[in-house]
Amino acid sequence: MTGNTAVDLAISLGGVVVLALVSWMLGGWRTVRVDAANAAERLALDEPDFAAAGWMIGADGAAAAATSATGRETVLVFRIGDGLASRRFRHGAVGIERRGLTLVFRVNEPSRREVHLTASSDAQAEQWLLQLAGQRL
């Protein structure tokens, strides 16, 4: 690496830091809350042929899940910054376990190992787990 190259990279790195700071100061660090409306909108955009039978909306706004009317599939909608992403899977294809109030979906991808869906009560967590377990039967 030459001296000039080092200076060029230092300028670039300085630019990254300055821009990130300015963006943060301007209110750019934003985290969306997943709710029934935006989850359904995301589902309609990403999976237009998926007919949702019922929604499970996470109490912490981090994720939501929908089971299909056919009973064969589930869609997860989760937040990534101020955007949403979705994953559709056949029942049984993704491991689901309960940790307290949280249902953990092991999607096992490089960009996201797990998606957490948090219920508001023990009863709701149990009900969701049964609902999703029913999907896997």
Added chain:
Amino acid sequence: MNFPDVVTLAVPVFVLLILIELVAWRVTGRGRYETRDMAASLVMGLGNQIAPMLGGAAILSAVWAAAYPLRLFDIPNAWWALAICFVLDDFRYYWSHRIAHERRWFWASHVVHHSSQHYNLSTALRQTWTGDILGGILFKTPLVLLGFHPAMLAFAFGLNLIYQFWIHTEMIGRMGAFEMIFNTPSHHRVHHATNPKYLDANYAGVFIIWDKMFGTFVPEDENERPRYGIIKNLGSFNPFVIAFNEWLGIARDLASARSWREVVGYTLGPPGWSPDGSRLTSARIKERWATVSATEVPAAAE
């Protein structure tokens, strides 16, 4: 004629323009910025500057140095030659870019640029860490063999990249007659969109005429706002995940491949190819969209 490293020279201008767009976003409400997304894009851009130093630039230079003595014509380093080189390189860009979308091996590098759900000037800098060696050898060497000096070619491509920076914005609307020949923010918004009607469109770098010539041009529809990102949006802002996610996906698929057909399909098939057709290629997404649209139209008409 000397050919400076125009991209490096342009970095301070990039930073300044992003700053202006950030402020404009807050003032006007047009466009969208998210700090972590923007930082990830910028780090990808920084990595794109560093990655060639790990050997890629030397390999590419060696290949071009070997190819140049075999050139068909002695093209001088003159302004007229640079103009021709710029146009031919843009034509080359159209095809290499199109192949980067249509063949998974090349998509694994290029997907980085499309992995943001935002469309702003920082997105322009979200570039691959892995794609400059093979793509450079395969797609740019023919121009060296034609007779363009490698330094001129690198300069022309640098100008092309700089042109493409400013079109990554939602701040600029339609641009009238300019759009007939040149790639614009409107045309390129379509290219970055995941809406089924916008998929596989507008591959141009500078001249949109290539898309019009080869049937891949789609104009922006005022009634259908582009949704940016990729079909399966990433769940992370980690630059290493962004850089290598698709490569890991290829490795995982190859580990499960049961035949040479599957090996070829997973690497050189279209993104989303799978042996049983259970995944979505862009062609299947368009089919599904057409099917859903067809069933919705009668209902909407009632």
